[in-house]
């Protein structure tokens with residue numbers, strides 16, 4: 128029964144005690160029930176955030192999932208501390224998505240919630256309390272308890288205290304009361320006031336004092352200022368920017384104070400005008416999103432006949448299919464088609480989501496989209512600050528942003544009226560989240576998001592994933608193939624260079640065939656540009672002693688160290704370990720150390736030697752660490768300031784350059800011969816994608832592919848652009864060896880610091896799994912390609928389930944086997960993860 132009703136003396140009607148089920152951003156399999164303090168009861172609603180105590184000392188932000196009047200049966204519910212929002216921050220559709228992702232990818236809803244919302248919306252135990260600025264212990268009419276005095280003194284000393292620190296002083300039962308008392312006695316500033324990590328960004332603005340809005344008053348003022356020309360200039364500038372006589376209300380918008388100085392006017396004169404009450408200064412909340420709000424956005428989309436045809440066919444198919452696949456050759460203008468769909472959706476008042484792989488969201492793309500959609504579009508990207516992301520999140524929740532262009536995590540935004548989703552470059556591996564859980568695939572989750580909202584989903588790519596191709600083929604998705612480039616240029620000519628033969632004929636110079644070098648010379652002379660692709664960064668992938676065979680390896684991981692020449696260092700690309708490159712072999716002290724293989728850094732170097740006059744840049748993880756370096760490299764290339772661009776897969780993603788006539792794939796074999804059942808598919812897609820950067824404007828481009836495996840059938844399909852032929856062949860193999868899309872894979876990953884424990888636990892897990900699924904469906908435990916990363920040993924078990932095998936039941940069984948293993952104390956240091964549909 129409600130405590131409060133017992134305390135009251137008058138027989139008021141009994142108030143019902145409310146309880147809420149709260150989803151916490153933690154890897155726990157359930158929600159927790161909290162009791163709602165009476166005063167907060169009115170604010171309680173679905174989807175609002177709450178601050179709650181958790182465990183002995185933690186305070187965290189969760190979200191209300193259910194409201195009930197049922198106390199939990201098996202534990203005493205604690206009071207929640209605060210309700211944070213006036214309107215829901217998590218929409219009912221988001222809860223559904225969390226549920227699906229958690230269940231499908233064998234994660235928890237809490238983990239999903241945790242990755243789903245920007246950390247700026249998660250008040251953590253680190254949130255601060257501060258002393259009320261007006262508080263004075265001696266003047267205060269209140270009496271303070273010992274504990275309160277301790278907190279006061281601590282606040283005086285520290286300035287700020289975290290909720291967590293206070294929790295350490297008091298027991299959890301007391302803390303809620305303690306904070307309430309401190310608030311009542313006006314000792315601390317309301318938690319509410321300091322609760323958000325997110326602060327709106329403001330800027331100083333000025334406006335004209337109201338009394339001068341009348342024409343005669345203003346004229347008097349101008350006369351008065353005749354003798355003070357610098358102040359008059361400012362006034363005139365203001366009137367020019369804010370024409371208050373056309374519309375007096377404009378005055379309220381004001382003008383940014385800093386803008387006067389920016390246009391060469393005196394800041395001190397502005398201050399004088401403020402001092403004399405002619406201008407008033409105020410703080411204006413401005414967007415971090417850097418959009419010129421006065422600009423009119425009118426850019427049109429004019430589809431070509433081919434594109435129109437594609438669009439109307441897709442429209443027809445959407446009547447029957449919720450998901451359509453648009454397979455359009457590189458440079459066919461798929462983006463234009465997406466945007467034309469999206470425009471209709473936005474104009475009808477619904478929301479749209481345009482997903483892109485991380486790297487493909489370039490300024491190029493954003494500017495194009497901004498020109499059409501202006502302020503209605505929000506960009507959601509991992510290079511943005513958390514505050515910027517919170518701003519977008521709120522914009523979607525409040526309905527001021529209808530169109531999101533973003534990376535995989537944008538599926539978690541608080542849409543409530545979503546009707547169209549585009550997944551561009553849908554074959555991209557980077558749509559899959561590797562760590563932490565949930566290990567979801569954003570394309571597949573987007574399709575589910577579409578179902579939840581009854582939205583249409585358009586997948587697009589020049590080289591679809593085998594899965595999507597298969598679904599289209601089986602009529603599960605609608606499908607349209609666009610074979611024509613926008614400018615109707617032919618697709619680039621692909622030349623396969625047989626390096627074995629070239630080497631034998633001495634037609635090579637180091638790692639490059641003479642024909643490639645000659646062609647580069649021709650293009651350079653014609654002032655054309657070229658892209659040189661190598662999917663390996665650094666200088667040399669490894670160094671080896673020619674005398675004893677020793678290879679420099681990472682201390683923490685089972686990989687060779689990559690030589691980086693500029694720093695003369697050996698680096699591990701997995702854990703960041705680095706050391707000075709040794710002068711002699713660390714095993715036999717021979718000085719006969721050789722660099723093996725080659726990465727982008729070496730290619731850049733070689734090209735500098737071959738083309739000393741030519742401007743060359745390199746784009747890989749090493750050269751794009753800063754926020755804008757990626758853009759700078761792209762812009763320099765776009766503006767023809769650089770002529771040769773060397774890069775990893777980063778150069779293959781949706782980039783649109785007019786002047787590129789040649790693409791070189793220096794080492795095709797590296798991509799193809801990687802122990803992964805998708806290696807061929809990936810290599811094929813990557814080669815076609817990077818090829819697609821050539822000859823996009825007027826003349827047909829050229830592609831040179833160097834390989835030592837020139838007979839491999841993959842090259843036959845590649846040079847004939849026979850995507851279907853290649854995919855059909857791949858499907859045969861996938862079927863034969865029981866891989867997706869015919870079978871579903873679930874990968875169990877076991878990790879620990881001890882190799883033996885990891886192995887033993889994997890063996891036990893395997894035994895348990897085979898008892899349920901049989902030996903055919905479970906592959907024996909094995910070390911992954913890189914068996915040790917950062918001193919943690921890995922083992923993997925693959926489970927292959929034929930389509931149609933009851934999935935929920937299978938996952939349930941896998942969890943049971945896992946839990947049993949976890950009960951065994953000797954394995955309590957072994958961590959177990961699941962990866963459903965590993966990419």
Ligand SMILES: Nc1ncnc2c1ncn2[C@@H]1O[C@H](COP(=O)(O)OP(=O)(O)OP(=O)(O)O)[C@@H](O)[C@H]1O
Nearest residue numbers: 429430431457458459460461462463589613781783
């Ligand atoms: N209807 C159109 N009107 C104006 N420009 C267009 C139109 N269609 C395509 N373009 C231009 O053609 C170029 C290629 O288009 P886009 O980048 O959309 O191709 P894509 O199909 O996405 O290719 P990729 O798969 O290589 O990324 C771009 O510069 C784009 O602006």
Ligand SMILES: [Zn+2]
Nearest residue numbers: 681684699702
């Ligand atoms: Zn390492």
